[in-house]
Amino acid sequence: MKHRSDTLSGPPVDARCLLDALAGLECTGALYLLDKEERVSYWSSGAEQLTGHTGEFATGESIARLLPGYSSPAADAGGSEDEIRIQRADGSALLVRRRFQPLRDWEGGGRGRLEVLTAIETIGTPLAEADVEILHGLLTREPAMKQVFRLVRNVAETEATVLIRGESGTGKELIARAVHAESHRVKGPFLAVNCAALAPSLLESELFGHVRGAFTGAVRSHAGLFQRADGGTLFLDEVAELPLELQAKLLRVLQERSFVPVGGDRMLSADVRIVAATHRSLRDAVREGRFREDLMYRLRVVPLFLPPLRERRRDIGLLLWHFIERHNARGLRRIVRIDPDAMRRLLDHLWPGNVRELQNVVEYAFAVGRGDVLELDDLPPEFGEVQTGPRAAPETVPDEAERIRVALRQSGGRIDQAARMLQMSRATLWRKRKKLGV
Numbered sequence: 001m002k003h004r005s006d007t008l009s010g011p012p013v014d015a016r017c018l019l020d021a022l023a024g025l026e027c028t029g030a031l032y033l034l035d036k037e038e039r040v041s042y043w044s045s046g047a048e049q050l051t052g053h054t055g056e057f058a059t060g061e062s063i064a065r066l067l068p069g070y071s072s073p074a075a076d077a078g079g080s081e082d083e084i085r086i087q088r089a090d091g092s093a094l095l096v097r098r099r100f101q102p103l104r105d106w107e108g109g110g111r112g113r114l115e116v117l118t119a120i121e122t123i124g125t126p127l128a129e130a131d132v133e134i135l136h137g138l139l140t141r142e143p144a145m146k147q148v149f150r151l152v153r154n155v156a157e158t159e160a161t162v163l164i165r166g167e168s169g170t171g172k173e174l175i176a177r178a179v180h181a182e183s184h185r186v187k188g189p190f191l192a193v194n195c196a197a198l199a200p201s202l203l204e205s206e207l208f209g210h211v212r213g214a215f216t217g218a219v220r221s222h223a224g225l226f227q228r229a230d231g232g233t234l235f236l237d238e239v240a241e242l243p244l245e246l247q248a249k250l251l252r253v254l255q256e257r258s259f260v261p262v263g264g265d266r267m268l269s270a271d272v273r274i275v276a277a278t279h280r281s282l283r284d285a286v287r288e289g290r291f292r293e294d295l296m297y298r299l300r301v302v303p304l305f306l307p308p309l310r311e312r313r314r315d316i317g318l319l320l321w322h323f324i325e326r327h328n329a330r331g332l333r334r335i336v337r338i339d340p341d342a343m344r345r346l347l348d349h350l351w352p353g354n355v356r357e358l359q360n361v362v363e364y365a366f367a368v369g370r371g372d373v374l375e376l377d378d379l380p381p382e383f384g385e386v387q388t389g390p391r392a393a394p395e396t397v398p399d400e401a402e403r404i405r406v407a408l409r410q411s412g413g414r415i416d417q418a419a420r421m422l423q424m425s426r427a428t429l430w431r432k433r434k435k436l437g438v
């Protein structure tokens, strides 16, 4: 079967030249070429502009993975035009008109498809998407975080001690506040202390209080956090840094619900719910002899793991727009679009400072840039340097065994769910469990 009725003469034209010329004619649309497996083999600059994905990133990717929401034209599609809804690189949803044309070789065999998308309307930033979940100021689109939100709601109804594990800036304090806000203690105080920030003796009197004359300079008695947090929640941040002598005292509070202030001789009762947080493994601290094992078990009655931002990439666009909208509301600058190159850098960044770093990046962009497009130049200098993208991130991060343990626990041992939380396939999870002996 021959399809050709047009005549082509002269020297053969390079396919890429032809596509560039076609894309030039189609200046308002996003033109791209898909191979038989629906992977991108050509990506025009119009496609970069419309979707926010650069050609370098898009080429070779499956179109359905690249543009969440994308669906292939029905096999029996009579026409060559339809409307679909796609998600751009920055997470925003877009309604587009799609024109498509199958490509066939001389024998009539399928060779892929040429498609052109034109924007109809932006449906909204990711903030308006149905899959966004919000918990007391925390936002997410990621299954692993949604599972944490569910656990927070459930555990909040009980009195169980919660241990939150996560890198700096992942939202540990916000989660601790959410546990408090969802609990019946909500009308009581929420107090927080960073165990790494104070010298041991100061920390002891900060936590447990002291009586007058307990030490030089104790001119009057002082109510500690356990006393002031009565009926509420006490958040112990960086609990792994708690000195050993204070660990024994904390253990007693958790076991007996009472304590003695520094220099005192009277037991005071403590009606306080403890939520603790750490950025490093307590198990490792126990192994190194820096943390009491019995206290570790008392603290981690319900362990919650907050994945780093680089492992919840769908949250990058969401949180970016969340912080942009906050600044937009102040009226000095209004960002309505993110340049594709800038977005690519943001998505490829490893975010060592997690959500706090992202918040600062947006603040920087509003401070240094102007206009309604967030450009590459609006990003801090480190985004101009060559980054090691997540694709190149080491396959095994330290503490991976612990993360797997926590995911299995949080999912009640369900492999499917744990694999989803860890963003790996079931097969990879099995392989890693075997390798790490989990």
Ligand SMILES: Nc1ncnc2c1ncn2[C@@H]1O[C@H](COP(=O)(O)OP(=O)(O)OP(=O)(O)O)[C@@H](O)[C@H]1O
Residues within 6 Å of the ligand: 137, 138, 139, 140, 166, 167, 168, 169, 170, 171, 172, 173, 174, 175, 237, 279, 319, 355, 356, 359
């Ligand atoms: N999911 C989220 N949605 C919205 N804002 C978030 C989210 N996670 C964190 N943030 C914001 O990021 C910042 C850092 O969060 P937070 O202080 O809770 O992190 P942390 O893990 O306790 O950090 P550190 O260990 O350094 O104390 C805060 O301004 C918080 O409001």
